[in-house]
Amino acid sequence: MRSSTSPPRQLRRGLASLAVVALAVLLATQHNPARAISIELNDVAPERVENQRRAATTADPLPGTPDLTAFDSRLEAAGLKLGEPILIRLFKAEAQAEIWMRKDDRYVLFATYPVCNWSGTVGPKLAEGDKQTPEGFYTVTRRQLHRIGRWPRSLNLGFPNVYDQSLARTGSYILMHGGCSSVGCFAMTNPVISEIYRLTQAAIVRGQDNVPVHVFPFRMTDENLAKHEKSNWAGFWRNLKEGYDAFEETRNPPNVRVCQSRYEFDRVAPGEGGLPSPLAPCGETIAAVQALEEFYSLARRDPLLRLINHQTREQIWRQASSSVPPHLGPAFESYREAMTTLAREMLENEKLPPARRKRPRLLAQTAVSVSQSKCSSKLASCRRFIALAEQRVQREAAASREAARRRMKTAKKEPHARSTNR
Numbered sequence: 001m002r003s004s005t006s007p008p009r010q011l012r013r014g015l016a017s018l019a020v021v022a023l024a025v026l027l028a029t030q031h032n033p034a035r036a037i038s039i040e041l042n043d044v045a046p047e048r049v050e051n052q053r054r055a056a057t058t059a060d061p062l063p064g065t066p067d068l069t070a071f072d073s074r075l076e077a078a079g080l081k082l083g084e085p086i087l088i089r090l091f092k093a094e095a096q097a098e099i100w101m102r103k104d105d106r107y108v109l110f111a112t113y114p115v116c117n118w119s120g121t122v123g124p125k126l127a128e129g130d131k132q133t134p135e136g137f138y139t140v141t142r143r144q145l146h147r148i149g150r151w152p153r154s155l156n157l158g159f160p161n162v163y164d165q166s167l168a169r170t171g172s173y174i175l176m177h178g179g180c181s182s183v184g185c186f187a188m189t190n191p192v193i194s195e196i197y198r199l200t201q202a203a204i205v206r207g208q209d210n211v212p213v214h215v216f217p218f219r220m221t222d223e224n225l226a227k228h229e230k231s232n233w234a235g236f237w238r239n240l241k242e243g244y245d246a247f248e249e250t251r252n253p254p255n256v257r258v259c260q261s262r263y264e265f266d267r268v269a270p271g272e273g274g275l276p277s278p279l280a281p282c283g284e285t286i287a288a289v290q291a292l293e294e295f296y297s298l299a300r301r302d303p304l305l306r307l308i309n310h311q312t313r314e315q316i317w318r319q320a321s322s323s324v325p326p327h328l329g330p331a332f333e334s335y336r337e338a339m340t341t342l343a344r345e346m347l348e349n350e351k352l353p354p355a356r357r358k359r360p361r362l363l364a365q366t367a368v369s370v371s372q373s374k375c376s377s378k379l380a381s382c383r384r385f386i387a388l389a390e391q392r393v394q395r396e397a398a399a400s401r402e403a404a405r406r407r408m409k410t411a412k413k414e415p416h417a418r419s420t421n422r
Contacts, residue, residue, distance in 0.1 A: 044122055044218075045095040051116045055180035055189065062114040064096075068191050071198075078110055079103060083206035086199055087253050088140075088155075088176075090115065090186060092122055092133065093218035097176075097188065099199055106251040113196070116180040117187040122217035123233050125159060128170045131183055134159045135217055135236075137243055137256045137263060137279065139210040145201055151177035153190075153197040157213055162279045163258045176213075212253045220244040239263050298323070308336075310343040 051062060066074065075082060080101050087100040087107055095115040100107040120132035134157065144156035154177035160169050171184065178190035188196065200211050217233070218224045220241040228234060239262055246254035246265045254265040256279050299305040304320040312320075317336055324332040349357050 044093045045115075045118070047095060048117045051095075051114070052180050055116060061191065062116060062189065064112070064114045065189075065192060066111050066113070068195055071195060074111070078108065080108070080110060082199070083202040085208045086110075086203045086211055087247070088196070088200075088211060088213045090176075090213070090215045091219055092118060092135070092216070093224075097186070097192075097196070099196065101199075107247075107253070108251070110199075111195075113188065113192050115186055116189045116192075117182045119182045119184055122228075123231075124169070124236065125164075125171055125174070125184065126169050128172070130171075133182075133184055133186060133215070134164070134171075134174055135215045135240065136161060136163055137240075138213040138215065139279070140200060140204075140213055141210045142204050145197070145204070146175065146177075151175060151179070151193075153178065153193055155197065155200060155211075155213070157215070161258075163261070163263060166258060166261045212256075214243065214247070214253075216240055216244060294328075298325075298328070308339070310339040310346065312339070 054060070054062065061068070078101075080103055085102040085107075089098040089100070090096075091098075092115075095118070097113045097115055099110045099113075101110045102108075118133045120130070122135075123132065124136065125132040125134040138157040138159065138161055140155050140157065144158060146152065146154040146156060154175045157174045157176065159171055159174040164171075175185045176188055176193060176196065177185055178188060178193040180187050180189060203211060217228075217237060217240075220237070225234070225237060225241065228237065231237070243254055243256060243263055243265050246267045250267050252268040254267050257264040257266070258279050302320075302323045304316065305323055308316065308320050321329075321332060
């Protein structure tokens with residue numbers, strides 16, 4: 001019988017997977033900041049390349065841009081007023097942004113804008129420095145309206161939100177801004193962001209406490225999901241579709257909660273009134289985020305926890321386990337099992353001919369599959385983090401081999417130099 005003081009099984013499994021991700025993050029950032037896994041610009045939204053060329057050579061608006069000079073008349077024609085509550089939606093694959101405005105008891109589409117550029121590919125942002133744009137449900141408040149800096153009219157999307165934090169995702173300062181260059185942000189061109197900023201600022205000044213920003217990988221149709229059903233992110237995208245459908249059905253932004261590392265949605269029917277609030281975490285998510293913060297703090301202080309990885313010897317693992325408090329024990333054991341699997345796979349991989357060797361990311365997939373977070377959206381996150389850590393290990397190994405080669409070369413030259421100086 002389980003003790004009355006033991007945490008629920010679901011929470012213990014969540015904490016374990018969070019700790020796996022936390023230690024992988026620490027490995028990835030222990031010596032160098034995490035670098036992006038190579039992403040091709042032309043895998044989705046290839047028009048981003050042409051948009052950059054166009055923005056560099058002409059001041060003409062991108063195709064599909066509404067008449068920004070006729071802002072007031074467009075509002076009037078739609079029967080809308082500046083200052084009404086708004087909703088922003090972004091679609092990465094289509095490179096489009098939408099502004100919806102409240103009219104009576106529903107929201108109506110006011111404008112669709114082309115996104116000049118966004119970095120990365122479809123899929124969420126996982127770590128600081130991965131050059132990836134996020135996906136999910138975010139909010140912009142008055143404090144997130146930027147008026148100074150490189151992009152004086154820009155919106156801070158508030159990444160990471162509570163959902164991202166529950167999965168140990170890191171990053172900051174993800175913006176919708178002007179221009180046409182992007183590293184993890186959405187670049188809209190200066191004229192377009194000026195209009196979006198004006199609409200957002202007016203809504204907040206008139207009383208909208210927070211502006212919802214829904215970021216999707218693509219338009220969330222059944223057909224598009226079917227095309228990506230084999231993606232690591234298919235489960236995550238189905239969860240996003242629930243929020244997409246909630247708005248499509250009611251034309252009111254749903255209230256969004258985060259529970260057990262999932263988004264949950266309360267539909268707001270027309271006529272109910274009220275504005276959507278920022279993400280509300282449930283009790284288990286709060287507990288998981290708090291445990292993650294505690295684990296980060298512990299690992300930063302403890303010299304052994306900072307160093308353990310797939311090359312750690314058994315004696316060090318035993319010593320490190322004594323530094324882990326009982327409530328984080330399952331997470332520590334999950335991480336250890338994953339690292340043991342990764343070490344075994346790497347050893348077997350080295351025995352293969354170079355042409356048959358697997359990439360570090362594929363090896364990491366095998367390692368993470370032993371964790372308690374099987375078949376959850378956390379699995380892909382953990383794989384990416386361990387891949388980043390493995391890339392760091394590979395870079396360090398290559399640098400070490402190069403240094404050894406140079407030392408040997410220098411050593412061979414020294415006898416010759418001494419003989420000529422006699």
